[in-house]
Amino acid sequence: MDDDAPDEALAEFKTKHLGGWGVAQIAAGTGLTVYAMWVGILQPGFRKVPLRLQVPYIPASKAQVNCVMTLFRGRKGGFVDLGSGDGRIVLEAHRQGFTPAVGYELNPWLVRMARFHAWRAGHHEEVSYRREDLWKVDLTGCKNITVFLAPSVLSLLQQKLQTELPDDALVVAGRFPFPDWTPYRIEGHGVDRAWAYSMKAQRPHTFKKNDIPTNSNLNNEITKKKGST
Numbered sequence: 001m002d003d004d005a006p007d008e009a010l011a012e013f014k015t016k017h018l019g020g021w022g023v024a025q026i027a028a029g030t031g032l033t034v035y036a037m038w039v040g041i042l043q044p045g046f047r048k049v050p051l052r053l054q055v056p057y058i059p060a061s062k063a064q065v066n067c068v069m070t071l072f073r074g075r076k077g078g079f080v081d082l083g084s085g086d087g088r089i090v091l092e093a094h095r096q097g098f099t100p101a102v103g104y105e106l107n108p109w110l111v112r113m114a115r116f117h118a119w120r121a122g123h124h125e126e127v128s129y130r131r132e133d134l135w136k137v138d139l140t141g142c143k144n145i146t147v148f149l150a151p152s153v154l155s156l157l158q159q160k161l162q163t164e165l166p167d168d169a170l171v172v173a174g175r176f177p178f179p180d181w182t183p184y185r186i187e188g189h190g191v192d193r194a195w196a197y198s199m200k201a202q203r204p205h206t207f208k209k210n211d212i213p214t215n216s217n218l219n220n221e222i223t224k225k226k227g228s229t
Helices: 005-015 019-045 062-071 088-095 108-121 151-164 215-228
Strands: 079-082 101-104 127-130 144-147 170-174 185-187 194-198
Touching: 062 088, 062 170, 062 185, 062 194, 079 088, 088 101, 088 108, 088 127, 088 144, 108 127, 144 151
Parallel strands: 079 101, 079 144, 101 127, 144 170
Antiparallel strands: 170 194, 185 194
């Protein structure tokens, strides 16, 4: 085949009338490609997950990551991302001083992708990505948690978080808010919006208006208790 053949073929494709059958072939080919990507990359993490709990992988945008991390500003300690996808939020949390920074993801391909991103950034030994079912992860003692999950999942996750997280924990949801919780702060607009929730405020028996969990507030409470003993 001579060097001009590809250009000639492209010119013929541009000028040729495809017709209904041609369009159908292109659509079928595109559909098969998408299906192959689903089977090979996305589906493994969903095979044992009920349909209503399946959450498609949609990478967080830079604006979404910024909104999430803005809501965590001023806090320290460990950081957990439930359904961490390609790991970019965990990586950014580590860059901003949270340690340990851990992501839990059921899909093995996404876990590998996250580890590759961390390796490429030079932080693969400082962040952790674990292939685990978020419903089986023990969150007791976790203080900083973020989730990018579908509303159907968030409605069920509320009870787990209320049961396991301490009062001074902060939960940040991206893309969708928790259906039954009231955020104390919202950052961003449209699809980039993120909602911050004080765990103490979600427990009616301990609720206090404007009770925002910060490390300085916690330290003040500890100091008062020590002074009274």
